[in-house]
Every structure is written in structure tokens, then in C-alpha cells.
Amino acid sequence: MQRLRLEISGAVQGVGFRPFVYRLAHRYGLAGWVSNTSKGVVIEVDGDPEILAQFADAVLNEKPSVSIVQNISSRYLLAAGYSSFKIIKSTGGKREAFVLPDLATCGDCTLEILDPENRRYRYPFTNCTNCGPRYSIINAIPYDRPSTTMSRFRMCHKCRDEYEDPYDRRFHAQPNACPQCGPHLELWDSEGVILAKRDDALRRASDEILCGKIVAVKGLGGFHLITLASSDEAVRTLRSRKGREMKPFALMFPSISLVSEFCMLSPEESESLHSPRSPIVLLRKRDGQDRGTRISELVSPSNPEYGVMLPYTPLHILLMKEIGEPVIATSGNLSDEPICTDEIEALHRLKDIADLLLVHNRPIARHVDDSIVRIFDKREMILRRARGYAPLPLSMDEEAVSVLATGGHLKNTLALSIGKNVFTSQHIGDLETVQALEAFDEVWSSIKDLYNADPEIVAYDMHPDYISSARARESQIRSIPVQHHIAHIYSCMLDSGVRPPLLGIAWDGTGYGTDGTVWGGEYFHLTGETVSRIAHLRCFPLPG
Known part of the structure; x- marks a missing residue:
């Protein structure tokens, strides 16, 4: 023995x-x-x-x-x-456990919310250990209910029995809840007046969307702005109110069969859409609109692709069942601002965009946008790493000192290295507004607190005017500047698992160069010890 x-x-x-x-x-x-x-x-x-x-x-x-x-x-x-x-009871210590991303609703939970005989029939916060919120509700490690935003909801005896039964798939499912003891929905007008509650709120919201209204829906990691994709008037109104002239809107489809009517769909793209990560997948449009449902040309003007996702929470599944056709599901914000996560905040920030708000009383610990991927060479290429992916780490070959990287000015994301792991934050966005800077500061603080990390170095873009760089220089931590395009090469090396010596080619936008000039279009030779810029576009003078 x-x-x-x-x-x-x-x-x-x-x-x-x-x-x-x-x-x-x-x-x-x-x-x-x-x-x-x-x-x-x-x-x-x-x-x-x-x-x-x-x-x-x-x-x-x-x-x-x-x-x-x-x-x-x-x-x-x-x-x-x-x-x-x-x-036995969880124990503390130095935080090294991975925090799991939020996961799309599993097949078992989907069947339950669509079964009239099930006690969770049409309950929009159904989950189990195989699916549901994780990163968006966790406040601390270890991952136990008191450390999540579900701590305010006391489980009823039926949910408690499931939670304590090791043979139940809801055993220690920290967000476990039901209509009797868990979060619930409300439909508000733009002034915050309650128009409907619980399932009636969901049905009325779907009716309003079908009538061409714009509804701000509080989901997993923040608000979506949802309106009919088939209505030129609704799309035009959303573009005007959101301040988004031409950039394509993301679409949510009720089913994969309807996706295939509008888009070219490979097995790999279908698998990505159905995966627990459930990202937005960029798909090529099919020619023609000879079908019962249409998508407005204003959704993705002068673009050969749609950004498509399937409903990934019980709330979205039930909403799309009611609507039955594609909708725009774009982030709940004004252009250049981070996504709204709180219903009171949304009343102020979205009141001039949304006609109505479908909200719930489960707090969101941190904003998490929808991830975006493209299938390239039968593999996922992640264009925006957020829901479903963040904060799972990328792995390095060797342990190193802890480094906090503050990212660039546009499409900002932070990263924190601990040992051999690099934990990336959720997508923050462009640091162009006060709200975006507040989100940046919040993520800076939360990613360190979540892992109880004390980074020895802060790495930042050497551009002197980037806010993310200024924050790094203002910190009380040793800071090291990194040239923008060289950072891209190192990122690609880690993502692809390759080591020097190698040739790195950065065909990016402009970046501040080590010689004080504007760089863009660089060839680098990396030896492991040095980085040499061996070729680039010819420099030319600019006005000013």
C-alpha cells in the first residue's frame, strides 16, 4: 500500500x-x-x-x-x-492556477432551457461545470463561489443539492442558479423605468427588435447593441447614433443553417462557430439575396465578408429563438469607448443609442468583448483575443522574471508573464477616450491582483506620446521601451512557437523607430542575442 x-x-x-x-x-x-x-x-x-x-x-x-x-x-x-x-476545502497560497475563459452554453444546458418540463425552462442564466461565465465573474483565485459576483445569490435547496452532489454535472458549478434563486431580467426604457421583468422582459425585447428598435442587451462580459440586420432604417439609425460610418457590424445568427445561406462555410469555420469559445468568425459572403430573409447592404458595406457568431449564452439562445433571423450584435459603446458592463452606467452612456435596455442583476467583474478569428490554412488565426480565449496563457520555453507589457495605443491589450506563462488580458481597444483610459487602468490593476503578481519590469512601446507608454514610465517599476514592429515579431514568435535565428517581416502601420523616424515595412534579423533592421521602405520627408 x-x-x-x-x-x-x-x-x-x-x-x-x-x-x-x-x-x-x-x-x-x-x-x-x-x-x-x-x-x-x-x-x-x-x-x-x-x-x-x-x-x-x-x-x-x-x-x-x-x-x-x-x-x-x-x-x-x-x-x-x-x-x-x-x-476538501480549497487552499490559498501563491496564485498560479489558470483562470478559465467564459464558455459558450453546452448542449445539455441548451436542451434544458428549451424543455417545458424542465425547471430551468427559458431560464437565461442556466449553466453547469461545462459552460457558462468564468473570467467575467471571478474576483479572486481559487475559483469558488464566494470569490465570484454570484456570491450575492444564495442557492435554493434544489440548486444546493446539485452543487453538493459529485455525480451531478453542476457539482461545484460556481454560477449555478435557477429561476427561484438566481439572477433575473428586466426591460427598461431609456430613462430606467422598468417595463417588464423575467421572461416577459425577454419576449418584449425580442418584439421590439423585430419592430426595428435598438435594444442594449446586458450579456456575459458587457452590453450588445442589437437590432434587425434586415432593416436598412434600423442599421442606418444605429450607425448614426453610434458614430460608426462604414466599419462592418458583427452579426448573430439563430442557427448554423441560416449562416450557410448567407456565407461560404468550411468545416473548420463551422467547428469554430460551434466551439466552447464561440468567437466571431470572418466568413465570405455568398452572392445574391434570393431567400426569405435579407441582410442590409449597410451592415458590411464594400466588404466581401461578414463577422458572424452564434448565440453563446442562454439569454442569446432564447432571444434568437424568438427573433428567428440575423441581428446586428455590436459592442455596447460609442466608437472608441470600451464596452459598457453596468446597467446604471449604460443608462448614461447608451441612452442616446438604445431605445430600450434588457438588463440583469448579475454583476460583471470585468468587461470581455467578443473574440474575432479567421480560419487560415485550416487553423484559427486570432484577430481579437477576448471572450473564450482570455486569459488563458501563451507558454514560453523558459522561466523569466515577471514582466507587465502595456501594449500599443490602438487595439490595446495588456500581458503579464509569470514563470513560463504569459497571461493576456481581454481586449481593451483604442486608448482615445477617458473611458478607455479608465478601462486600461482597471485592467492593469486587476490582472496583477488576480494573480497576486509583483512584476519586476514594465515593457512599453517606445512612442513618446502613447498613453500606455506614459503609464509605464509613471509607474514605480523598472520600465523598458520596445520598438513597435520588433514587438510584433516577438509576439508572432511566441504565438507560433518558433525560436531564433530567423527573419522577421513586419508589414504593419507606422511605428516610432529607434532612430526617431517613422517606421513601417521592416525586415529584421533575430539571432537570439541581437535584433538587426536589415531592410525597410525608403525614407522620405513628411510635411511638418
């Missing part, structure tokens, strides 16, 4: 890993315990060495599909004399 101790790091919290281990231990007849820690999950079991080896293999090979095991270490110790297997 021996004791096996497994220490597992990665995305192993909030994915049903502990109940999976509990059931696995009972299958093999092992006694011991499993617990969440600030680093991941720890397991200890007593048993025959041969059985323990089989158990360890099963932990790795049969793990929950949405989990990610980055590292697993094992030790054999003297048996502890455990008499049963338990799931």
Missing part, C-alpha cells in the same frame, strides 16, 4: 475536475482527497501501486474536455491510512 500525490496545474478549476477525480477514485476503489489550490488541483490517494498507476493515467487521459493540463507532477509516499475519498 502506497500514497500517490498528484499536483496538477493549468485550466483545471471551474471545469468539473474535482468531481471527475471523485468519480474516478470511486471507480478504482481508492481513498484520499482532492482540493483546489492557488496553483491548480492537488490529489492524494492510498492504494496498491498498480492501481495507483492506472488511476494516474486515467486522470490525464479522461480529464474533462474543457480542461487544460499544463503540468502534472507525481510522488509516491507512505500510505496515509485514508478511509474514504473526499473533496
Whole structure:
């Protein structure tokens, strides 16, 4: 008889890993315990060495599909004399566990909200350990209900029974709720007057959308502005109010079959749309509009593509079931501002855009926009890393000192390195407004607090006028400037898992060069020790 101790790091919290281990231990007849820690999950079991080896293999090979095991270490110790297997209270410590992204509604939960006999029928906040909010509701690690924005909702006895049953798929599902004990919807007018509540609010909101109104919908990581994609008048009104003249709007379709009527769709694109990440996927338009439903030419003018997503929360699923045709689902903000996350804030910031607001009372801990991807060479190319992807890390080959990178001025994102991992924040956007700068400062603070990190270095773009760079220089941390295009090459190296020596080509917009001139179109030779600019577009004088 021996004791096996497994220490597992990665995305192993909030994915049903502990109940999976509990059931696995009972299958093999092992006694011991499993617990969440600030680093991941720890397991200890007593048993025959041969059985323990089989158990360890099963932990790795049969793990929950949405989990990610980055590292697993094992030790054999003297048996502890455990008499049963338990799931014990989470422990603290240095925070290294991955925070899981928000996940699209799973098939089981979808069936429940569409089943009139189910107690969660048409409940827009249904979730389980396989799906639902994570990053947008978490305040601290370990990932337990008191550390989330669901802490204010006390579970009813039925939800509590599910939460405490290791054989239930809602065992320790931290956002677990039902119509009796969980969040609920309200429909407000633009002054905040309540027009309807709960399911009636959802039905009335869908009716208003079908009538061509613009409704601000509080979703998973912030507000969407939703209106009919088929109505020229509705789209024209949204463009005028939002201050968005030509840039394409994202579309949400009620079904993949309807997507295929309007767009060319490869198996890889379909898989991405259906994935737990459920991003916006850029798809080529089909020619012609010979169908019962149309999409206004104003949605994506002079552009061969649509940005398409499927409904990824119970709220969106139910709303799209009612509407039954494509809608614009664009971020709830004015152009250049971050997405709204709070209903009171939305009353002020969106009152001149939205006719109505469909809100709920589950707080959003941090804004999380929709991610955008393109399928290139049968693989996802992430153009905007946010919901479904952030804050899962990219992995480096070697450990390094902790660095906070503050990003550029446009399409800003922060990144924090801890050990071998680089944790990217959600998309922040262009740092052109007071609201965007407030979001930047909030993300700077929250990403450090979430991982209890104390970075030794702040890396920033060497452009002297970027706000993100000014914030870095103003910090009390050692700061290092990085040339804009060289930063792009290093990012591509990490994303692609390649090492120098190599040739890096940056065909980007302009960037402040190391010689004080404007760069754009650079060839770099990287040796591992040095970066040499070996070719570039010819310089020419500019007015001013």
C-alpha cells in the first residue's frame, strides 16, 4: 500500500475536475482527497501501486474536455491510512492556477432551457461545470463561489443539492442558479423605468427588435447593441447614433443553417462557430439575396465578408429563438469607448443609442468583448483575443522574471508573464477616450491582483506620446521601451512557437523607430542575442 500525490496545474478549476477525480477514485476503489489550490488541483490517494498507476493515467487521459493540463507532477509516499475519498476545502497560497475563459452554453444546458418540463425552462442564466461565465465573474483565485459576483445569490435547496452532489454535472458549478434563486431580467426604457421583468422582459425585447428598435442587451462580459440586420432604417439609425460610418457590424445568427445561406462555410469555420469559445468568425459572403430573409447592404458595406457568431449564452439562445433571423450584435459603446458592463452606467452612456435596455442583476467583474478569428490554412488565426480565449496563457520555453507589457495605443491589450506563462488580458481597444483610459487602468490593476503578481519590469512601446507608454514610465517599476514592429515579431514568435535565428517581416502601420523616424515595412534579423533592421521602405520627408 502506497500514497500517490498528484499536483496538477493549468485550466483545471471551474471545469468539473474535482468531481471527475471523485468519480474516478470511486471507480478504482481508492481513498484520499482532492482540493483546489492557488496553483491548480492537488490529489492524494492510498492504494496498491498498480492501481495507483492506472488511476494516474486515467486522470490525464479522461480529464474533462474543457480542461487544460499544463503540468502534472507525481510522488509516491507512505500510505496515509485514508478511509474514504473526499473533496476538501480549497487552499490559498501563491496564485498560479489558470483562470478559465467564459464558455459558450453546452448542449445539455441548451436542451434544458428549451424543455417545458424542465425547471430551468427559458431560464437565461442556466449553466453547469461545462459552460457558462468564468473570467467575467471571478474576483479572486481559487475559483469558488464566494470569490465570484454570484456570491450575492444564495442557492435554493434544489440548486444546493446539485452543487453538493459529485455525480451531478453542476457539482461545484460556481454560477449555478435557477429561476427561484438566481439572477433575473428586466426591460427598461431609456430613462430606467422598468417595463417588464423575467421572461416577459425577454419576449418584449425580442418584439421590439423585430419592430426595428435598438435594444442594449446586458450579456456575459458587457452590453450588445442589437437590432434587425434586415432593416436598412434600423442599421442606418444605429450607425448614426453610434458614430460608426462604414466599419462592418458583427452579426448573430439563430442557427448554423441560416449562416450557410448567407456565407461560404468550411468545416473548420463551422467547428469554430460551434466551439466552447464561440468567437466571431470572418466568413465570405455568398452572392445574391434570393431567400426569405435579407441582410442590409449597410451592415458590411464594400466588404466581401461578414463577422458572424452564434448565440453563446442562454439569454442569446432564447432571444434568437424568438427573433428567428440575423441581428446586428455590436459592442455596447460609442466608437472608441470600451464596452459598457453596468446597467446604471449604460443608462448614461447608451441612452442616446438604445431605445430600450434588457438588463440583469448579475454583476460583471470585468468587461470581455467578443473574440474575432479567421480560419487560415485550416487553423484559427486570432484577430481579437477576448471572450473564450482570455486569459488563458501563451507558454514560453523558459522561466523569466515577471514582466507587465502595456501594449500599443490602438487595439490595446495588456500581458503579464509569470514563470513560463504569459497571461493576456481581454481586449481593451483604442486608448482615445477617458473611458478607455479608465478601462486600461482597471485592467492593469486587476490582472496583477488576480494573480497576486509583483512584476519586476514594465515593457512599453517606445512612442513618446502613447498613453500606455506614459503609464509605464509613471509607474514605480523598472520600465523598458520596445520598438513597435520588433514587438510584433516577438509576439508572432511566441504565438507560433518558433525560436531564433530567423527573419522577421513586419508589414504593419507606422511605428516610432529607434532612430526617431517613422517606421513601417521592416525586415529584421533575430539571432537570439541581437535584433538587426536589415531592410525597410525608403525614407522620405513628411510635411511638418
